Amino acid sequence: MATQGCIADDLLFQLADNIETGEQMEALGRALGFKAAAINRYTDTNNKGDRVTCKGTRDMLFNWRQTVEPCDQHLRLKQALTDVKLVMLADTYLKGTPSIRDIFNKKISESLTVEQCREKLRNKYLNELCKIQMKPWDQNAYAEFRDMHTVVTVMKKDAHGKDMKIKEVIQNSVSDIFSTKVNGILPARILISAPAGRGKTTAVAKMAYDWVHREKGSALEHLPLLFVVKFRNTGQLTSIGEAIKSQLLRDVDDLTPEGLENFIRKNQGICHIILDGLDEYAGISSSNRSLMSNIVNVIRWEEFLQCRVLVTTRPHLENFFNQAELATVYTKMWIDGFSRESSRDYIDKFFASSSNANNGHGLKVYLDDQPLIDELVKTPLFCLMVCHLWSNGLLDSGTTTQTELMDSVNLFLRHYANARSKSRVKITPGMLRKIILQLGEVALTGLLDDAKKLVFTPHDFRGVPALLDMACELGIVSKTTVSSTWLPQSDETTSTTIEFYHKIAQEHSAGKFLADQTYHFLLHFKISKLDKVLRKIEAKIGDYENLIRFAAGTDNKLSFWKRARDIAFSLIVHQRPPVQKEMCLRWFKDV
Structure with a gap:
């Protein structure tokens, strides 16, 4: 099968000539995957003029060949002929072609x-x-x-x-x-x-x-x-x-x-x-x-x-x-994620079963006025989240930045976690803030080691095991444990990985932590955590756009605003190409 090329024209001509009845042709068409309307057109072609021809059958076979990979054509055609009881034709014209059963019986290993x-x-x-x-x-x-x-x-x-x-x-x-x-x-x-x-x-x-x-x-x-x-x-x-x-x-x-x-x-x-x-x-x-x-x-x-x-x-x-x-x-x-049309269709479907279908119209008007939020809606997950936030009254015209949107998402997750929990102890706003900041410390450490890091281990959370359980309960991160007996040089029987539900959630918590640390150190030591981070990421700052965006959007006090402004102008004037100018301008939209 792997070595056979495209079916030759002559073979299809001969095969079409030897399909004797309209019933055989229609059955083969169905076996090859054609719909009834297409088969009817090929039948009409056969019956045009004063006598019945096989032109429609030839057209059908040639058109089918165009839709199938060359290495699959012989096998697929032989199987279709066999399925419709045209076994003699299959044996005559496709002799030597392995059957599907032959393929599936091939051995990859002895077992x-x-x-x-x-x-x-x-x-x-x-x-x-x-x-x-x-x-x-x-x-x-x-x-x-x-x-x-x-x-x-x-x-x-x-x-x-x-x-x-x-x-x-x-x-x-x-x-x-x-x-x-x-x-x-x-x-x-x-x-x-x-x-x-x-x-x-x-x-x-x-x-x-x-x-x-x-x-x-x-x-x-x-x-x-x-x-x-x-x-x-x-x-x-x-x-x-x-x-x-x-x-x-x-x-x-x-x-x-x-x-x-x-x-x-x-x-x-x-x-x-x-x-x-x-x-x-x-x-x-x-x-x-x-x-x-x-x-x-x-x-x-x-x-x-x-x-x-x-x-x-x-x-x-x-x-x-x-x-x-x-x-x-x-x-x-x-x-490209959701197009504008796709996201609007999704919103309509989401609110169609709602008691107030006008909610969907209001959300679409809001997104038209908020390009930063609308940009996130291209991501299917965030389109779903925005619909839930809007229907629960956690999103309104006062939410204008991606940082504010992600803050609202965390409030929404807290609400659902508390509703699910059978414990009398609920997650308070203060506890949520502490969880986000502690998660942010782990997230920032991971991002600084590797901007592309998405997967963490329990070792990354070794100092805050209780935090990990609460973060999983909220749904901000999830744990997956699989058997690791196949890993070489490992005595462990299982392997656990931890992931944020989305890279943006990881960057958001890291940005919140960075802003908190920057403000804290500026007040006490006149040393900026932001400066230390920027020195480390300067060569690849484009990979950290969302980190800076969320840090700037979290602390729009004069301290962070001045630092962000100074950094941006330094990048624009002295050392960065135009693409970085656009990135800096996007930072300011969240401040």
């Missing part, structure tokens, strides 16, 4: 067939990957993949494969990512870029969901194996085989990373790989090839050339894919 592997991946994705928590205050509320409003755009290429700087919206959003052709060809490599929270993780989960459920019409419907690897769970030297084995198939004792890689190498046509979160991978920034794993070779299109690979990242790594041949190999796509 693992393709079919068994698919079942393991299916269970893994359904129980973990596809469970995207949508509400920090409700651990049982998960994303609904059948009602996604996310906008995905793709970069057009010229005849030479160069980007044309023209974007097109993909019609069916995430569902059509793998089926989108560029210049008539399905790309071997796809890059999906988006800022934090715009929906990359949800998009990856949606693709896994389509694969698991063999979603009708999806490019993943007939794909035997889909491997989804999270970069956050890999080390710099982790190989692609080790990553797949450790994250997805760690309970298969006789499967080795090398054996898995060899299987993929020999069967690239039946495997797709999704590499999620390149910005969380240390190996991509190394200039020493000896310190790189073969994951980098896969990304660079030096390994698994016929295996389709999709990579997701944040925008700051896009330039990596503009170098040399990668610019022509990769098709670039962007997840």
